[in-house]
Amino acid sequence: MTVEHGDTTSPSAVIARLDAERKRRLVAAIANSVIAHVDELTALDSAIGDGDHGHNMKRGFEAVLQDQEALSGMSLPDLAKAVGTKLVTKVGGASGPLYGTLFLALAKELPDEPSRTDAVRAFAAAIGAVKARGKSDAGQKTMLDVLVPAHQAFAAGEDLAAIKDTAARAAAATVPMKAMRGRASFLGDRSIGHMDPGARSSSLMIAALCDELGDG
Amino acid sequence: MANVGIVIVSHSPKVAEGAADMVRQMVGNDVPLAWTGGNPAGGLGTSFEAIADAIQRAWSDAGVAIFVDLGGAETNSEMAIEALPEDKRGSVVVCNAPIVEGAVIGATEASGGASLAAVRRTAEELSA
Numbered sequence: 281m282t283v284e285h286g287d288t289t290s291p292s293a294v295i296a297r298l299d300a301e302r303k304r305r306l307v308a309a310i311a312n313s314v315i316a317h318v319d320e321l322t323a324l325d326s327a328i329g330d331g332d333h334g335h336n337m338k339r340g341f342e343a344v345l346q347d348q349e350a351l352s353g354m355s356l357p358d359l360a361k362a363v364g365t366k367l368v369t370k371v372g373g374a375s376g377p378l379y380g381t382l383f384l385a386l387a388k389e390l391p392d393e394p395s396r397t398d399a400v401r402a403f404a405a406a407i408g409a410v411k412a413r414g415k416s417d418a419g420q421k422t423m424l425d426v427l428v429p430a431h432q433a434f435a436a437g438e439d440l441a442a443i444k445d446t447a448a449r450a451a452a453a454t455v456p457m458k459a460m461r462g463r464a465s466f467l468g469d470r471s472i473g474h475m476d477p478g479a480r481s482s483s484l485m486i487a488a489l490c491d492e493l494g495d496g
Numbered sequence: 497m498a499n500v501g502i503v504i505v506s507h508s509p510k511v512a513e514g515a516a517d518m519v520r521q522m523v524g525n526d527v528p529l530a531w532t533g534g535n536p537a538g539g540l541g542t543s544f545e546a547i548a549d550a551i552q553r554a555w556s557d558a559g560v561a562i563f564v565d566l567g568g569a570e571t572n573s574e575m576a577i578e579a580l581p582e583d584k585r586g587s588v589v590v591c592n593a594p595i596v597e598g599a600v601i602g603a604t605e606a607s608g609g610a611s612l613a614a615v616r617r618t619a620e621e622l623s624a
Contacts, residue, residue: 330540336535336541372541
């Protein structure tokens with residue numbers, strides 16, 4: 281396999297050159313992680329939402345998995361665009377347009393072989409797009425409460441294991457928060473004490489990404 | 497000039513269809529009207545593609561006002577608007593109004609030949 285690892289702490293180094301098989305494994309790892317946690321995501325969303333997050337995400341990522349061969353032959357931006365489009369059209373819940381927006385914005389910002397600087401910038405732009413789409417920001421018990429700190433860790437030059445750890449702790453940190461956006465906000469104080477399902481799915485995706493990039 | 501079109505987007509096809517029935521009762525066929533509800537698998541939810549299709553069905557050169565119920569209906573509607581060709585994008589708005597009352601009042605306003613801005617303003621006064 282032709283995987284070259286740059287120095288991941290150097291801002292200008294290419295993070296990892298991804299050949300087709302590596303791209304396929306990356307897509308499959310993220311999709312399979314979300315699919316494997318469908319019951320947990322459903323339970324989290326049943327507690328403070330409408331209970332559809334697990335199955336909506338599963339439907340979207342099953343469609344992504346079906347296309348993994350075609351996706352692996354694409355450039356990184358085209359791959360992100362195809363995944364984003366798939367999530368927008370298949371997921372159906374509020375998470376479809378939100379995750380779709382994340383991937384579609386990444387597609388616009390990522391070059392074919394991103395340096396760490398490129399990836400940090402693209403991720404920041406994608407988070408900005410999610411904030412605009414959801415009219416939300418960190419602190420409101422949403423996926424942004426994982427994406428924002430994960431990005432901060434990434435931008436600060438932390439390694440993949442530390443970024444994964446940050447994402448997991450950030451998802452857990454949504455438990456005591458009060459939901460300000462989405463259907464969970466209807467519960468007011470009763471949303472306190474439950475992990476946000478979108479934060480959990482974001483941390484799952486980041487963990488799968490970090491694991492896969494880390495053991496090439 | 498054609499009347500402004502109305503699109504109703506609910507998580508539930510029954511709610512969307514019922515709201516559309518109430519609109520028709522008020523304005524008959526004077527206003528282009530389309531509704532959609534349900535996710536791509538047929539469950540409760542919304543579908544980007546179905547909303548994009550509903551916008552086409554209710555298309556009017558005077559513009560289209562969309563009425564939504566909860567979160568995903570709004571975000572998916574916004575994405576459907578952004579997917580339109582650039583010259584059409586500015587002619588479609590999501591109204592911040594209760595779905596049933598907003599659609600009925602908005603359509604009534606539209607049936608009198610009001611502009612898209614006036615339809616939206618009238619519907620959004622319900623939330624003021």
